[in-house]
Amino acid sequence: MSEGGRHERVAGSPYTPHTPEQTAEMLAAVGVDSEADLFDVPSEVRFDGDLGIEPRSERELRAELTSALAKNDDLTEFLGRDHHSHYVPSVVDDLSQRAEFLTSYTQYQPEIAQGFLQALFEYQSLVVELTGLPVANCSMYDAATALGEAARLADRVRKVSGSVVWIPEILHENKRAVLENYVDGTDLAVETYPMADGTVDVDALSELADGDAAMIYAENPTVHGTIEANLSDIGDVADEAGALFCLGTDTVALGLLEEPASVGADVVVGEADALGLPTAYGMGLGLFATREDFLRQVPGRLVGAGEDAGGKRAYTLTLQTREQHIRKERATSNICTNQAWVALRTAMHLAWLGPDGLVDLASQCVREAASLATRLNELPGLKAPVHDRHHFREFLVRTDQPAPAIARDLEADGFAVHVVGDHRLQVCVTDVNAEAADALVAAFEEAL
Amino acid sequence: MSEGGRHERVAGSPYTPHTPEQTAEMLAAVGVDSEADLFDVPSEVRFDGDLGIEPRSERELRAELTSALAKNDDLTEFLGRDHHSHYVPSVVDDLSQRAEFLTSYTQYQPEIAQGFLQALFEYQSLVVELTGLPVANCSMYDAATALGEAARLADRVRKVSGSVVWIPEILHENKRAVLENYVDGTDLAVETYPMADGTVDVDALSELADGDAAMIYAENPTVHGTIEANLSDIGDVADEAGALFCLGTDTVALGLLEEPASVGADVVVGEADALGLPTAYGMGLGLFATREDFLRQVPGRLVGAGEDAGGKRAYTLTLQTREQHIRKERATSNICTNQAWVALRTAMHLAWLGPDGLVDLASQCVREAASLATRLNELPGLKAPVHDRHHFREFLVRTDQPAPAIARDLEADGFAVHVVGDHRLQVCVTDVNAEAADALVAAFEEAL
Amino acid sequence: HDQARYGDDDRYESLLSEKDTTTVEVDGKSPLPDDLTRDSLELPGLSEPELSRHYTRLSQMNWSVETGPYPLGSCTMKYNPSFTEDVAADPNGSVHPDRSEESVQGTLELLYGLQDYLARIGGMDAVTLQPPAGAAGEFTGIMIAKACHEARGDPRSEVIVPASAHGTNFASAAMAGYDVVELPSGEDGRVDLDALEAAVSEETAALMLTNPNTVGLFERDIAEIADIVHDAGGLLYYDGANLNALLGRARPGDMGFDVMHYNVHKTFATPHGGGGPGAGPVGVTEELAEFLPRPHVRERDGRYELYDPERSIGKVHGYQGNWLVLVKAYAYIARLGDSGLKDTSAKAVLNANYLAERIDYDIPYSPFHHEFAATAGERDAADVAKGMLDYGVHPPTTKWPEFVPEAMLTEPTEAESKASLDDLANAFDAAMADSEEELEAAPSKTTARRIDQADAARNPQLSWRALGEEE
Amino acid sequence: HDQARYGDDDRYESLLSEKDTTTVEVDGKSPLPDDLTRDSLELPGLSEPELSRHYTRLSQMNWSVETGPYPLGSCTMKYNPSFTEDVAADPNGSVHPDRSEESVQGTLELLYGLQDYLARIGGMDAVTLQPPAGAAGEFTGIMIAKACHEARGDPRSEVIVPASAHGTNFASAAMAGYDVVELPSGEDGRVDLDALEAAVSEETAALMLTNPNTVGLFERDIAEIADIVHDAGGLLYYDGANLNALLGRARPGDMGFDVMHYNVHKTFATPHGGGGPGAGPVGVTEELAEFLPRPHVRERDGRYELYDPERSIGKVHGYQGNWLVLVKAYAYIARLGDSGLKDTSAKAVLNANYLAERIDYDIPYSPFHHEFAATAGERDAADVAKGMLDYGVHPPTTKWPEFVPEAMLTEPTEAESKASLDDLANAFDAAMADSEEELEAAPSKTTARRIDQADAARNPQLSWRALGEEE
Incomplete structure (x- = not known):
């Protein structure tokens, strides 16, 4: 049943504004007789069938989806x-869902995108404060892909020294699976080091991570919730092995646990969405911060401060030559669309707290x-x-x-x-x- | 349990931005030692007790209220x-809840309130199109109070001719109760005329409504859902009696049923929120439209179009000398805060349809x-x-x-x-x- | 050019009717006989993308609490917490008012809870939530007073209102059929006890009082005032517009008030929505409870029920008031609790005093509480206000109350930070430092430039149809 | 002066850190021994009223679909229906990804439904929803191709990508470890069959193709292209960035594509959120289904379950992708249905053609579909774009694709009205009519004036800490 409405006057999308008269006028302006004539598609690959998708009114669909999701048990x-x-405080929903944030694109015209650029600059700044590392990007997809990108960064910056990415034996299986895919196109190999009573067995790691290590990954807290007591030692092991020390953590833990920079972390990854996002079936926000040295090897978007023609502080995407739309196959990553809106929410939640x-x-x-x-x-x-x-x-x-x-x-x-x-x-x-x-x-x- | 947050740093309101340091600085600037010193309240009327209202965190309170409302049966x-x-389409919620609409005040500074003023001007215009009457106000509280205001308008403009407000015997009891209160301070009396098989018994009405009638009220549709077939006749009876013809209806019915102006209605009242508001336990939006003659007797707010200093069309509250904040006890009504935001929603819903x-x-x-x-x-x-x-x-x-x-x-x-x-x-x-x-x-x- | 220019001073958004106007025939196309239907209907109809842009752009041309400070005196434009909107949007609360009591226990529980909270805050014995706005609350309160006097067999004809009172007080009393006796302000800006003594008589139904009054002064003689009115057989009515100043620190009930209304859209943070909806609950003493509007909510053995008070004045709203607003008020009060309410009044008063200290304006009356009436002195207060617009803030209420020359009635509320107040103070002073010519040309940085309101009133154009006829 | 001036060109909003910076000691104040904690923490903390203003003001300094036309070529910035946000916000959908299958049947039902819809729309046999963005979809697709070749015992080393392709194609193929072979564009802007013949070999793992391509042209020779690639033992990959042009009218699966990704944040109206989250589901033919990421959703006797495809490539996201985005895509597709999807592509193509007709620009390649590459000719396309900003619209994608000189790649989408397209056309022409000096000085009516991006990159300041060190 239809709710009526001008937009349902003609069979078609409720989100195309054209009245039949306007469509006719526009077709005439273009000089064709029908919409079908606009398509330069050979008949053999034209689709004339039905997809079999029944349109529903907004009201029907809301009822349908509400009742579908109600099948989830209330646990x-x-x-x-x-x-x-x-x-997540309600104000985060309210503000982040403002249309100007929610329906905006990547900030390719910074002069009319100062709002989001500043918000992302603030997100980066908050991550810098939390990690102590001076370079944070605007986001990765989630902790697992951020870890994959960290390994690829290690591959780029430490190629001469090693090819093994050492990960703890206690690690979320999903994270390892993603990492394996991310390094599949490189010469890196993923190997595990042992844990002792739930945290890193630093002695064993030290023995394993010889000169062939490209990166040592540890987590704090670990996937089992244990808090590492020997992070600096792990950092030392990485240093001695000439490997990057990559630390996995999250935005809430960073508020209390040792500052990553102070224990020698070269890269920090993890879930930033512990703040800002409700439980969303695994949807995430990949934290990524690193040292100044690796600035030009960072994957993903970076917002920088600069000046406009009036000498006023202004923000812009920067160092874009690292990125795929400019550097193509030599980009630091293929990432384009990221999790910017979640980063906005995380920054809001952090500033609220x-x-x-x-x-x-x-x-x-x-x-x-x-x-x-x-x-x-x-x-x-x-x-x-x-x-x-x-x-x-x-x-x-x-x-x-x-x-x-x-x-x-x-x-x-x-x-x-x-x-x-x-x-x-x-x-x-x-x-x-x-x-x-x-x-x-x-x-x-x-x-x- | 607290969600934490800077705003909960000190016991107090989460919505006061003051840090203890800022409070101290401000007290010093004012030259007092404590907040208590700011209050010039004699001790005998000071309240030093406890109201016994326990503060709750946002999270707790949402859970509490959700579970309270869940006690309503799902019927x-x-x-x-x-x-x-x-x-009501979702887009109406989305747009009407934008902070700039929702958290704005009455438009006393029109230069920075053009958005809401234009929206209200459009609401008035839509009501004019629906009713055919040239003057519509920004809103009354609901249909019942709009009827009360209509009777008071009749009292002002027809004082010499009559003192009876004729209402149908089939009428929502609540509406009559409100009307009785609205005319309590006037010389008007409320009396009923009979219905025949669910609609107005025009002959009986004609006999009853002699020279003492101030207003004749009829509804289309009636509270029982019947559609009047003799509206013009009722209008004629009113004309002959020298009384106002007030017609009660609603925004959806107006889309289909006879145009009020065409049947001689002098005032149209009713529920405008049939469009724009979800079922809200009786919360309403009082429709009010009338003839040009009564322009300066209209209750409530009116938005007019004019020009700004640059010669550009601009909108402003107008004819404010009718209102209580200027005319005090001689105002056309005591109404101040009305239902502007609901009118905004109704206009949105109408434009969407x-x-x-x-x-x-x-x-x-x-x-x-x-x-x-x-x-x-x-x-x-x-x-x-x-x-x-x-x-x-x-x-x-x-x-x-x-x-x-x-x-x-x-x-x-x-x-x-x-x-x-x-x-x-x-x-x-x-x-x-x-x-x-x-x-x-x-x-x-x-x-x- | 159809659209608002982004970042452009000269913003403009065309009317709905300029975007689309469509006439549809109705006669012959409906399920009803033609004599029951209109001939045709001419309205605009927008697609959803067009609708979204239209209202998004309009919203961007509108000041709001979230845009910046909004220090309108007597309006209490405070921050409106987001979470209360979520609570109000709960679909379980979206019920019809004619549902059986048994089937809406959740709704009634919240209403009962709010009645109770408001009674505690006001020091009142019973509270009705029915009045849909402050003025409706005043009317309700005065009708209760009227019913009380009539029940006592002592009908009266006058309501006393101080000159400094809100215009609604006069209008509400008149609407209830009373003659309004205006009480001139005393020299100190408060009620003059002698004048009050002179004004009361056996015709006095009530004195309506705002406390702190409309220049922020607490009526220190409130006990004497109450005695004078009560001794004359009148009732004391409290206008709740300024209750924000006293939350948790003083209660109208304790001051001798018999009836009061609360402005939940002021004191209890429900958003103003460009002019409403608000809610104007009315609190009364035990003695007056039997006159409250019907129905009223009460609790019996853990179940909530509706009943009609014995001598109810009847109804002042078709159903039970502005539900969506009442829910938000409940949530706000419960979020704050005792400590939050007390902090609210403290910071509201501190902010007003701090701001007053920061600006270079004379403030004739003090010690004020949550608001103060500065005077523009030789300047036109309305012009100064227009000048303030160009400094990026909303100005205060101007030229009111009338007994303060060129008044700028300022109420920053507790929700402004020190930094925001400093900005606001700068705008006050900057506008005052502008030349007369500059002020008269202001504002120039706003959506519209100065609007000639007198001209708009001389030639009222109240709809696009009227605009069309004009052309 | 701390705040954005209302209606002022020269808008400014101070940084969070300029509003508040507070250092709290952690050591000694936490439930952990000091050697496990940081010493202190320095962050801004804002009250909720301050937070609301900060982000409300920032939002007002940002262009969006609801602000005005957003004709970025290849970005498909269409209207995002509000109701899909409500659906995504359903608390019943807010579940942890490790919940038992039995306890999240509603979630799985929606995911399964979306897999099915996307398969129908793409003409594919199976679809994974795991990739969290378009580029992640490309990487997933190429990893599937890689796994397929390896399973066939025929590992290959090259992926062919047309010069006109999106940068992500190159980067994704490289990320999967392939050498990228760039295929120059043919003279007509399409794939040159001879060049393709020359490029394919037994090392060809796949050809990645966008169709219509990045100047809106349909690859008419798609059947031959498919044959050439398949004959060489390669797979054909479809980049879904431009699928909006073909909805319901042509399907990649019917054209011979083996793998494809969908950009739901383009084609299926999920909002772009300032750069994400999006979702990049990947569709494959029956033959490749066994390589899909794990887990995958299937239905058995009315119950939904997760399983690991036999030769799964493993995972490309920690869990199952961007749930909140996927729900919105489902809702959008279901709202439109067959008729709506077909209307979408029709109006997307009509709008592009109408706009192209309306503007005075050369458009070297045609017949285009949903987007076209105009050329700024002698002018600098980026400067023309800055000029357009002052005419109140968002400009198109500039200087890309590179084979079109001073390209202005324009995609209005189906959601623009004729009136909006007329405005947009006026802005195109007005900017082109401006002098070189005017363009170089543009924009001046925007939040910020022209920003020197080269300078920002030379001296990167990426945090407020860096700004502080600078001072």
Whole structure:
């Protein structure tokens, strides 16, 4: 059923403004008889069939999609592992959805795009403050692709020294899979180094990472939520091996944990969307920051400050000769469309929190995880956390009973947790689900 | 639990920007020691207690309010009677919620308020096109208060000729109650004239409305959904009685039914929010249009076109000497804050529909009502429609069984209808619930 | 040239009717007989892309709280939190007013909760949410007073209103059928007790008072004022327009007021929407509760129900007021709580005092609270205001209240930062430093240049049809 | 002066860091031992009212589709329907990617539905939604081709890309480890079959082709091109950037393409967000489906499940791509349906042809479809573009593709009205009529005047920290 409306006067798109009279006038101006005559498509490849896609009114479609998504179970998620949820204030939605931001393109005409350029410049600046590294780009797709780009950067800048990208044995499998693809076209090889009780076994790494290392990758916190105590040592190992030290982290953790620059990180990657984006089925925002030395090897977009003809400070995309639209196959990356709008949201959320708000939030991630682990550990048949480390947001739980069965029981009670082994679960707690921690503990008790 | 944030650094409002340092600096500039010193309030009326209102974080509060509203039952509403629901396109929300519209004030400085002024000028213009009357104001609160204002207008312009406001015996009780209050401070009296089979009994009206009539009010469609066939005759009766003819209607009905100016209406009132507003628990938008003669007696705000110093067309509030902020107790009305933002939305929705879309929608209101009445009439124990008239959106149903019991059964099945008598229900069908008409008929069948 | 030029002073957006005008025949094309329908309909119809641009451009030609400071005295143009919009948009709240009580318990719970919050804040015993605006609240309050006097068998004919009061006070009292007795302002800008004594009589139905008053002064003699009015058998009405100054620090109920209205679109941050909708809930003492509009919400054993107060004045709105606005007010109050409400009044008053300190204007009356009336002295306040527009801010309310010569009534609200107030102060002073000629030529950097309002009123053109006839 | 002046050309909004910078100590104040934490943190923190103003003002300094025409060639800046935002904001869709299949049937249903729609539109057999952007789609497609050749035991080393192709084609092929063979454009602006014959070899992994190509010409010889590539054992890759021209009228799968990507942020109206997020789904023939990224969504007996294609290339995104974008694309396609999709391509092509007719520019290549490359001739295309800014429109893509001298690649999209195209044409012609000096001084009516990009690149200042060090 139609809602009516001028735009539905003719069968066609509701988003083409043409009245039949205007269409006729325009066809006449062009000098053709019909729209079909405008297409210079040989008949053998012309499509005259039906795609079989039924148009729906806006009202019908909203009802249809609402009811489709309502089929998702209403679970309280204690899920993390590289995709974290924190409360995003409503004002971030409101401001980021302003049409001038949402429906704008990449800033190729900076004179009428100062708003977004300044917002991206501010995003870069915030990342610089958080990481201590002087160069941050406007965004990568997500943490996994940012890691892939970091390895490719290592390949470009350290080609003579090594060809192995060392990654921890405890790493999100997805991240490794993406990395493997990103280095597939290079001479790099991906190899793993061992962990000791949930964090990097620096001695073992030191032995492995000899002169053939191009990059050493470590995470803080790790995918299991453990906090690294020996980041500087890892940095030293990388230095000695002549390799880049790439550190994976996220915007919330950066508010509390050691500053990457201070531990010798050459590149920082990770999920910036821990702030600014709601849980969005894995949609992300790849953080990417590095040292001044590698400025001209950075992938992705950079916004710089400069001056306009009136001598006023103005912002513009800069160092575009690194990019694919100018350098083609010699570009630092193929990235073009990125996650600019998510970066805008992340900057908004960060500015809303301020430094104290960020430290509070990050501290909460430590306290809540410790508290929940303690309470689960009191239950018979559970050991939490598995690792004797400080944790951030999440931790492993060892279960005497089969973990998948426990997870199924929890799901039936309305809770989602990760199954990471036959007898291992992972639980993530932040500001958004901490209030449900009591209920989760109770559900565990029942499930055991 | 706090979301953190700079704005929560100090206990206080999250919406005051002051850091403690800034507060101290400002207090010093003012020359006082503390905020309390700024208040020149005698101690005997100072409030030192607690209001007992617990602050909540944004996240907590959203959860709390969402869960409160979730206590409303999920019913498919077949409800009308002066508060009608039509699908409002998403773009209306999107555009009307732009901060520049939503958070602006009345346009006292027109040079920086051209956007809203033009939008209101366009709203007035649309009402002029729909009613055929040359003067439309920016809004009244709702149909009931617009009717009250119409009676007061009649009192001002026809004081010598009459003191009775004639209203139909079939009228929403709420509307009459508001009218009674609006004329309480005048010498007007409200009296009813009879209806014949759901529409005005013109002969009876003609006899009643002698020289003492100040205004005759009729509705098209009536609160029972019937369409008047004798509007011109009512206009003639009013003319002969020297009374104003005030016609009640709504923006959707105006797209199809007789043009008020063409039947002699002196004032048109009604619900303009049938377009532009979702069902909002009775929140409305009072339509108000009248003849040129009464221009300087119109209540409420008017936007006029004029010129700026550069000779460019510009818009401004006009004829403000009618209003309370200038004329005080001699103002045409006490109205100040009105429903401007709803008028903006109504104009958007109207422009989105266009004339063909509006006629389509209004035609649908006729067809769906006829079709549903026919189907209900086929059920044993029901007679629908009760009146042998054409109907718009809604109609009465006579029930052999007690109507309240049937309504309760329907509600248990997920449907809401009006109970308007021991054996009378009223059912309203529009674009938004027409698809559920089959299910309603089935539920009726079961309830009987 | 059809469109607003980006970044151009000389912005212009054509009317809807200039973009499209289409006439459709109705007779013969509808499901109704022709004698029931109009002949034809002529309206503009825009495609969605055109519609979006039209209103996006119009919005960009409009000042708002999010554009910059908006220090209109007595208007309380504070920040409107975004999250309250989300709450108001909850589809579960989108219900018809005729739904059964049982099926809208969530809606009633929120309304009941807001009644309770407002009662606490005002020190009142019962609150109706029905009035859809402040003026409607005044009318409701005065009708309650009228009903009370009539119920006491003591009908009265006069309402006393100070000269400094909002125009709505006069109009609302008149609308309720009262004669309005205007009380001149005392020399100190407050109510003159002697004048009040002289004004009250057995015809006094009520005194309507704003406190702090419209130049920001607290009526220190409020206890005496209450006694004088009550002793004469009148009721004391509180105009809530300036309640922002007192949140959590003083309550009308404690001052002896019998009836009051709240402007939720001022004090409780619901957006003004270019002139509304607002909401004007009315609070009353226990004694007056039986006169409240119907229906009213109450709670019984955890269930919420609607009932008609025993001697209800009836109705002042077709249903129960501006629901979408009321929800936002509830959310705002609950977000702030006690500490937030107290901080709000503190910063509102601090900001006004700080700004007053920063500008080079005479301010005849003090100590003021959340707003102050500066005077433009020898200059025309309206011209100074036009000059301020060119310095990038919205000017204050001008030439009101009338007892302050060339008044510039300024209310920055608590939501302005020190930096914003400093900017605003600079604009005040810069405009005052401009020459008379400069001010008269102002504004020039705005969407439209100075608009001749007198001319627009002499030759009213109120629709595009009128514009067309003109040509 | 801290704020944007309303209506003022010379707009300015201070940086977040200029509004507030606060240092908080972390060591000793956190629940962690000091050796695990940073010493301190220095960031700006704004109150919500300040934050709202900051970003509202920034937004007003930014061009967008809702501001005016945005005819960037190859960018397809069409209207983005509002309702798709509401659908994407549905809280039921806000789920974690590691949820069990059983608990996210709604999410999977939509993804499956979009896979199906895209397959129909492209004439492809299977579609992955994982690539988060067009370039990521290209990389995915080329990795699939690579995997296919390797699986056939026939690894190859070259990818052929026409000189006129988007830069991403070159970069994506190189990223996958291929040598890029650039194919010069034929005299008619299309692929030169002889040149192609000469370029293909047993090392040819794929030819990447945009059709219509980047000057809007349909590759009429597509059947022969497909034969040449296929005969050499290569695969044919379709760059979906220009698919808007062909919606419902021709399908890459029917033209012999083996792999393709879709730019949903172009063709399917998901907003561009100032540079992303987009989505670059990849469609393949039956034969290549086993190489698709993992996981992939399929339907079994009305239930949706995730599975890993047998010879999957692995992953190109940490999870399953840009969900919020994919939902909007689904909603847009479903809103349009067959008739809407066909109308879209018709009006996109009509608009380009009408605009081309209206302007006084040479257009070397035709018959074009949804976009055309005008030439600025003796003038500098970039200068003409700056001139157009002052006439209130966004200019086209300039100086690209390179084989068109001083190219102005123009794509109005279907969403512009005739009136808007007329305005745009006037701006084209007006800028061209301006003198060289005028153009070099342009723009002057914009937020910023001409920005020296070369200078900005010589002295990169990429953060406020860098600005601070500069001072």
